[in-house]
Amino acid sequence: MIAFLVLSFLGAGTVGADRAVTFENPNPCAVEGSSVEFRCLYNYQNGQTVRKTEWYKGEFKNDVWIRVKLSDLASYRNRFEFIGDQQHDCSLALHDLQHSDTGYYYFRFDTDRFGWRSKTSVYLSVTELHVRLYPDTVRAGDSVSLQCNTSCHLSSTVWFKDGHPVSKPEFQAQAEDAGNYFCAVEGQESVQSEPVALDVQYPPLNVSVKVTYPDNLNESSSVNLTCSSSANPAAQNYTWFRRTASPSSGSSSIFQVGSGQVLSLPSMEVNHTGLYLCQARNTVGETNSTEVLLTISAKNYGLFHLGVTRNHTEITKELWSSFSLSQVILLIGVKVVILLLLTLVIIWAGRHIRIKNEEENDHDYENESTGV
Template identity: 30%
Template sequence: MPLIIKAPPLPLVFLLMIHGVSSADWGVSYSTSHICVLKNSSVIMNCTYTYPTRYQITNVLWTKGAVKEDVDPPDLSKDPEYSQRLQYLGDKQQNCTIRLSHVTLKDSHMYYFRFITDKYKWIGKPGVTLAVTDLQVESPERVTEGDSVGLTCKSSCTLTDRATFIWYRNSQPLTTGIIGNQLDLWRVSREDTGRYSCGVDGHSYISPAVYLNIRYPPVNPVISISPSGEIVSGDSVTLICSSDSNPPAEIYWYKGRTFVGSGRIFSISKISSDDSGEYTCISINDHGEKYSDAVTLNVMYPPRNVSVLINGSGETVSGDSVTLICSSDSNPPALNFSWFKENESSAVGSGQSFSALQSGRLYCQAHNQHGSQRSDAVTVTVHHGAGMNVIVIAATSGGLFIIIIIIIIFIIQKKRKNRRSVIHEYENDSPRTGTYAALDLKSRSSDVYNTLTTVHPRPALHQSGSIEYENP
C-alpha cells in the first residue's frame, strides 16, 4: 500500500541564476523536505516544477547523492537497484512526483529532481531527505513476577505518516495495554513470558522479536522415580526432581532430614535396604525456594539373618514338646518356612514354629518372592529313661554356644501302697463276706465262676513283704 504523505507542503525552490533568464520562471518544489518511512514500505515523493513556457522539456529524471558541477548525475530509473522499484508518476509539464517501493535501509539518501529543456538544464536543490527505519522493541533487562512492565516500539526516526502500532506475543496479536508505541503489562506473571514484537497497521513489516524473560521462584517441584514399580535390593534407581522456576533452580536432596546429594538427578546404584526411606528435593533460586512432596523408597530384599529361637522357659511336663521358632529379616516378610534335619534333603516340617520330638540337628529355611536363606543348625537331644524323659538342646549361632537343658520328669507310675494298706484292702474283700455271698450258687455257671476267681484272687503275704496272687 503506498504511503501517502499528508504533511503540509513546505515549498523549497532552488533558483539558479542564469544570465539573461529570470529566476522566477524556473524552480522545483517538494511537498516536504524530510520523509521517514518504515522498512519494506512504499513512499511517494510529491514534486512540481516550473520553467518558461517558451522552452520545451526534453528529459526528466530523479537522482541521489552529491551533485557535482558540470557533471550529469545518474538517472535512478536506469540504476538496477531502483529500476524495478521506482515509478515516475508525473509528466513533462509540471508534475514530477515519484513512488519508490520496498524501501530498504540502504535507500536512506537525499533525492533530487532534474529536468532538461531544449536549451537549459535545471536541478532542484536541496532535495528530499529520505530516512528508512526499522522497528526495535525495547524492554527492561530484568523482570520479576509481579512487576509492571512497559515495552516500547522504537524507530530511528519519527514516521512521517500517522502510525497505529500493533503488538504481538509469540506471533499472536495483543488487544490490550497498547498506548501509542508502548505496550503496558501490569503485574506480570510467568504466563506473560514470551517473544514480543511490534508493527504498524497497514504494513507487513514486523520488528524482530524480543524475549521477555520473567523471573519467578520455584513452583511445585515433583520427584518421576525410575524405574517405576517394585524396587529390589541390587537395582539401580534414579530420582529426578522437576521444578518450574526462572532462573533455573539449584536442586538439593534429603533423606528424611539428612542431606544426601545435589543436582536435578539423584542416582543410587545397587540399592540396599539401608536406602529405604522418604526422599524430598528442595528447589532454590534467587526468588525463593520450594520443597517437593516426599516419595518413599521401599526396597524389597530376600530373607537374611535367619536364626532358630527356643520358645518357653526350657522346662516341660510329660507329654510336651520343645518348640523351635524360625526368625528372619526380609521385605516383604517371609511367609514360608521349611524345617530340615541336617544332611537330609526332605523337609521334616513347615511353618514358622516347629515341635521337636526327636533327636537331631535341625535348621530352618525362610522364603519370600525374592529368595531364601537357611539358619545355622541347632542340636536337639531326647533322652528316654525309666520314670522320666530328658531333652537336651544345644543351639549354635555366630560362634556363641548356648546350651539349654530342659529336664522333663514324667512320673510313669505311682508308688504302690504300703504293705499294710494293701493287706487291709484285700482282707475286707473276703469272698465269704462280699462277692461270693451275692452269688446264687445254684444258678451259677462255670464261666461266671471262673471270671470271679480271676478278678478277685486271694493275696498271700510272704515274709519278705511282697505280695503274691494265687488261685483258690
C-alpha cells in the same frame, strides 16, 4: 507542510509563475528496509506537451554539488519507481530503503519547448528502529516497559514476541513472558527492528518426582527418585524428605533423607515405605514437589506408585493403607503382648501389696496378745 518549489528555466534562466512543483511532504522519514513515496504535482504552460520526466539525487563530487539521475546510480537499480505520469503527477516511490538513501532529491521535466528542474528538493531521512527493555532482566512479578525509538517521528508502533503480537508495551513479567521482542511501524509490520531478549527469572515451577526401578524388583534392587523442575536460573540445590506414619500415635513425621537431583534407595526394604518429596531451590526461591508414596510389600517386595497426597489426613490414611496385612497383624500382636505384660505386672504388684498388708496386720495382733 506544503512547499512550493520554484522551477527555473534552464535555457533562459527566467522564472515562470505558472510552472511549479508541489510536494505533500518535503521532509519524509522512513524506516530502513521499508518503502516511501514522494507525493507531488507539477504544472506548466497550457499548450505544451511533456516529453520526459526524471528524478535526481544531489551528491558531492570532487567537492562540487551535482545532481545525478537515479537511473544512473547502480545502488538504486530496481528500487525506484516513477508512479506519476506525463500530465501533472510527479510522484516517486523508493523501495527497500537503505541508510545511504538519506539525502536530497530533485525533480525535472521536459516539454516539447523547454526543460525545467526544481531549485529546492525533498530531503529524505532513513532511520532504524531501536528496541529497549526496562529492565532487561527481571524477576517474576516485576514491571517491564518496552520502548521503540527512532531518530525521527513516526506513526504508531506495534510489538511482537517471538512472532506473536503483544497487546501492551507495559506489563507485569511472568515466566511465560521470557522471549525475543521486536517492534515495527504500524502498517509496515514486515519491516521489524532487531530483536532483544527479555530474561525473566523465577523460582522452580512444576517440581515433580520420577521413580525408576528394575522390572524384577527384589530386596537387593535399587530404586531411583529423580527430581525435575522448570526454573530460571536452573535449580542448583535439591533436598529430599520422607514422611512416615507413627503406628502408636497415628500421626506422621518428616525428615531429610538425602540431597542432589537423584535419590538412590539401594537394597529396598520394608522400612523404606513412606511419602517422598523433593525441594528444588535456585537464587530466586524454593518449591516443593508433590509427595510420592512408595510402598514395599513384605511378601515380594513389589513397588507401587499409588499417587499424591496433599493434606495431613490423606497422608495418614495413605501411610496406614501402605501397611500389609502381616504388618497389621504383627502390630496388633505386639500391642496384645504389651497389654498382657502390663496386666501381669499390675496383678503381681497388687498381690504383693496385699500380702505385705496381711503380714503387717498379723504382727500387730501378736503384739497385743503378748501384752495380756
